[in-house]
Amino acid sequence: MKELTIAMPKGRIFEEAVVMLKRAGYKLPPEFEDSRKLIIEVPEEKLRFILAKPMDVPTYVEHGVADLGIAGKDVMLEEERNVYELLDLQISHCYLAVAGLPNTVMNEVAPRIATKYPAVASSYFREQGEQVEIIKLNGSIEIAPIIGLTDRIVDIVSTGQTLRDNGLVEYERIVDITSRLIVNPVSYRIKHRRIQEMVDRLDEIISAGSIS
Numbered sequence: 427m428k429e430l431t432i433a434m435p436k437g438r439i440f441e442e443a444v445v446m447l448k449r450a451g452y453k454l455p456p457e458f459e460d461s462r463k464l465i466i467e468v469p470e471e472k473l474r475f476i477l478a479k480p481m482d483v484p485t486y487v488e489h490g491v492a493d494l495g496i497a498g499k500d501v502m503l504e505e506e507r508n509v510y511e512l513l514d515l516q517i518s519h520c521y522l523a524v525a526g527l528p529n530t531v532m533n534e535v536a537p538r539i540a541t542k543y544p545a546v547a548s549s550y551f552r553e554q555g556e557q558v559e560i561i562k563l564n565g566s567i568e569i570a571p572i573i574g575l576t577d578r579i580v581d582i583v584s585t586g587q588t589l590r591d592n593g594l595v596e597y598e599r600i601v602d603i604t605s606r607l608i609v610n611p612v613s614y615r616i617k618h619r620r621i622q623e624m625v626d627r628l629d630e631i632i633s634a635g636s637i638s
């Protein structure tokens with residue numbers, strides 16, 4: 427049986443992804459709950475996990491140092507890496523939206539947009555026929571319109587609480603987001619049986635509808 431390396435996103439997807447793998451029958455050691463290790467070997471399952479920043483997962487998979495990865499659709503759209511999407515895991519549901527201060531219109535000349543997703547935001551406004559200036563931030567995006575840095579933000583919304591608590595409103599919904607199982611195209615060819623077995627096991631869990 428060929429070993430598989432999987433790039434897992436640290437952070438909020440991680441826990442749900444681990445639950446899913448366990449339900450699919452993979453026996454994962456306690457290191458998954460209480461360790462700061464960044465590489466976890468599971469020889470009994472012939473699996474090796476790399477714990478990466480969510481935005482970096484497609485990079486590891488594209489370069490083939492991970493065969494598989496788990497990444498939000500937001501990351502896939504932003505990164506546009508040469509990988510295949512195998513499964514919609516139906517976890518970490520959220521969406522990307524345009525938001526801003528209530529009852530405001532965007533500056534007519536080159537309105538400014540703050541976002542962690544410059545590629546997605548640029549292509550969205552281009553499709554709308556609007557010329558905008560994108561300001562890339564790495565977090566706490568909601569601050570930008572409040573302190574007058576930008577007219578709008580493009581950011582993730584889940585419960586809407588961050589927008590509400592900061593007095594912002596949603597103007598447009600751009601795209602629904604869930605996490606995806608992605609694969610390196612070469613790995614998919616040379617480790618096809620092993621990978622397909624994992625896909626089938628995860629697919630069964632998704633179809634049973636027992637995750638989030």
Ligand SMILES: Nc1ncnc2c1ncn2[C@@H]1O[C@H](COP(=O)(O)OP(=O)(O)OP(=O)(O)O)[C@@H](O)[C@H]1O
Nearest residue numbers: 436437438439480498499500501518519520582584
């Ligand atoms: N509020 C949310 N609710 C549900 N899913 C979310 C939410 N925010 C982000 N996500 C999804 O989870 C993924 C990882 O988000 P997370 O907040 O863990 O990492 P990050 O913000 O990209 O990383 P970091 O905070 O380490 O820079 C995102 O790519 C997205 O798909």
Ligand SMILES: O=P(O)(O)OC[C@H]1O[C@H](OP(=O)(O)OP(=O)(O)O)[C@H](O)[C@@H]1O
Nearest residue numbers: 565566567581582583584585586587588
């Ligand atoms: O609609 P909600 O349920 O409030 O979730 C949305 C928030 O969650 C994410 O932020 P995160 O917690 O990852 O912090 P960040 O500002 O560091 O990106 C996202 O960027 C929003 O700010």
